[in-house]
Amino acid sequence: MTALAEVSAYVPPGRVPIESLAPDLGLSPMQLRVFRRYHGLSEVSRDPGRSLPELLASAALRLRGLAEPRVRETVRYVLYARSMPVVAPFPLNPLHELTWRLGLGHAVAFTVTHQACATALHAMALAGHLLAADGDPAARALVVAGEKVYTRVAKIVPETSFFAEASAACLVSTSGPKDQLLAYAAASRGEFDGDPGRFQAESAYGLADIITAALTQAGLRPADVSLILPHNVNKVSWRRVCRLLEFPADRVLLDNVASVGHGFCADAFINYQTAIERSLLKAGDAYVIAAAGAAPGATFSAMVFRH
């Protein structure tokens, strides 16, 4: 079984209003109105003073486990869950720089991508598989997420959302008293490639279907779920998902959409931290992490956990 031993997130204090991004991104006043009024977007976090390795380290160093040498020694794998294929110019290697900073040079470190913003779920599942194959119950994997708005495509999801600079880190284990993975469902849908209009029209159905699939796998129904930790693209899409699932919208943690923006693959962990800070999860609660990744094609993913 895969479990989340510890989760941390770093959301920088800096914010920019979405209006300030309009000149650079060629957005019209009407487009900004749609983003504010319907999508629920307002400002996005920015951390211009930190490099990518520093941004990732800001979350990873908040993990109490990594402060202990005996825990660091058990980390066999470091997985960087990433939305964008390119995050730094050659020959910089942000992941390797991060592992050196964290004293994890002994671990196998690699990037997981190709599912865009749904990649964090894939990375957690992959970490669990690697640890299970490893055979050592004390072994750990570190999953990190977060990116800089390095290129134009890393600043905006057209007609959908704005990317935010933030980061997260998660220690994965094969056992643990809490945050046990009950189910994981993912669907990669190549038919959406090159058809953003179709993706917009059908993405709510894709997310609702994959959440239902994951819950069915876990032997649960939507009514059994205490909380959904979503990807923070916008509010209007999640309201559609809730209608399809007949799930109360106030049990989807959307507060960070307006105040942080879409933190690439880090959203689930950012929302998890918010849920813990606000005591929204109690022991034994079932919760869902769900995300959609767009381009090329689309991936819809959902995980069910027991807190």
Added chain:
Amino acid sequence: MSGTAARDRVMESIHTVLPGLLPAGSSAPELSDKTRLMEDLGMTSVVTLELMLGLEDVLDIQIDVEEIQPDDVSSLGALADFIAGQMGVTG
């Protein structure tokens, strides 16, 4: 204002606002009740939201998009019916 008058006013407003949202260079399409937003006009869901905001400005109303169902934006006629309903008129 009667329901019919309100609906007529909504359709007039759609005829005013919609052409500005269609791709530049596209020829002015024939707009009728049966015109389908996605299939006939190639509108995405976001452009549909821009249409809603434009109609709010012209009609001086607030549209509750939480109430919108897919059928309400299937055609211009369906959209006009929905918005006229939001204007709280009775037929």
